[in-house]
Amino acid sequence: MRESSGVPSTKSSSRAAARGRRPARRGPLATIALLVIGLAATGGVYSLFTATASADSATTVAADQVGEGQKLYQANCASCHGLQLEGTDDAPTLVGVGAAAVDFQVGTGRMPAAASGPQAEKKPVQFTDDQVKALAAYVATIGVGPAIPAAEYTDGEGDPAHGGELFRTNCAMCHNVAGAGGALTEGKFAPALTGVTGTHIYEAMLTGPQNMPVFNDLNLSPTDKKDIIAYLKYLEANPSPGGFELGNLGPVAEGLFIWIFGLGAVVAVTVWLTAKSN
Structure with a gap:
């Protein structure tokens, strides 16, 4: 037999080198990670693009x-309030009144005023x-003022018991305890x-027409309003359960009604009975 010289053959060396250069197989987790990174990058670019487009669109609107x-x-x-909202002898300035004041006055028909008088009446x-909101948006750009309140404070879903206490303390002396005016x-x-x-109720409290x-947030918080x-x-x-309300004018009016009509009825019956007996 031929003795081995102890030196590996050229073919064996080539095979070993090829095995050393063989690339490692990519695991399934690496593939998934690359896929997730790619999707995240694509989504981020798309979100950035759409957010920019939405911002530009909102600015345009x-x-x-x-x-x-x-x-x-x-x-x-402008004929009354001035071309630059500066006011005239016929109407006050609108600089700094804010969107809430415009939304109330125009949204209730009080403005434009039909005629001068003690106060502008609802009509x-x-x-x-959309036009009311556009007017409010324009006036709001000329000076800083109260904004139109968020719907969460005007939906009527607050605490009526607490609201009744606040109303009787702050509003009933003018608007009547039942809000009858x-x-x-x-x-x-x-x-x-x-x-x-x-x-409109919130805006009236906020702007004081x-x-x-004016009941600002230091007087009555948004939750109070x-x-x-x-x-x-x-x-x-919930209408009054006590029968005829007499316009919700309160106990003075109700007492006067009893004195005039009740006592008058008693006098009329007395006169009739006296005349009949004679």
Whole structure:
């Protein structure tokens, strides 16, 4: 037999080198990880693109709304309030009144005013909801003021018991304990609060239209205002169980009614009985 020299053959060396250079097999977890990374990167790029597009679209819509509001203002309001909202001898400035004041005054039909008088009265609204919001958006760009309240504070879902306490303390002296309204001085009056939307009630408290004081968030918190709205909506949905309400004018009016009509009826019956006996 031929003795081995102890040196590996060339073919064996080539096989060993080939085995050393063979790439490692990729595991299934690595494939899944690469797939997840790829999907995440694609989703991130898409989200960034759509967010940018949405922001640009929202900016365009806001600019269009403000532009529409400016046109409406110049056509319907500038003759009294001035071209730059600076005010005139006939109407106050609107700089800094905010969107809430415009939404209340225009959204309830009080503005544009039909005629000068002790106070602007509620009447049919002359603009669509979109036009009202456009006017409010334009005025809100001229000075900082209260914004239109969020729906969560105007939905009437607050605490009516707490709202009743707050209303009787802060509002009943003018609006009556049942929100029926009442007379003020110099031909002015506090309007009835039935049939008024929660948004307009909140805006009235926030901006203080006509002779009404301003109840900012330091006087009545947003939750307090929400509770007051809930109380008024509770009264509106639950009529008085005591019969004829006499306009919800309170015990003084009810007592006067008894004295005039009740006592008058007694006197009339007495006179009739006396005449019959004679």
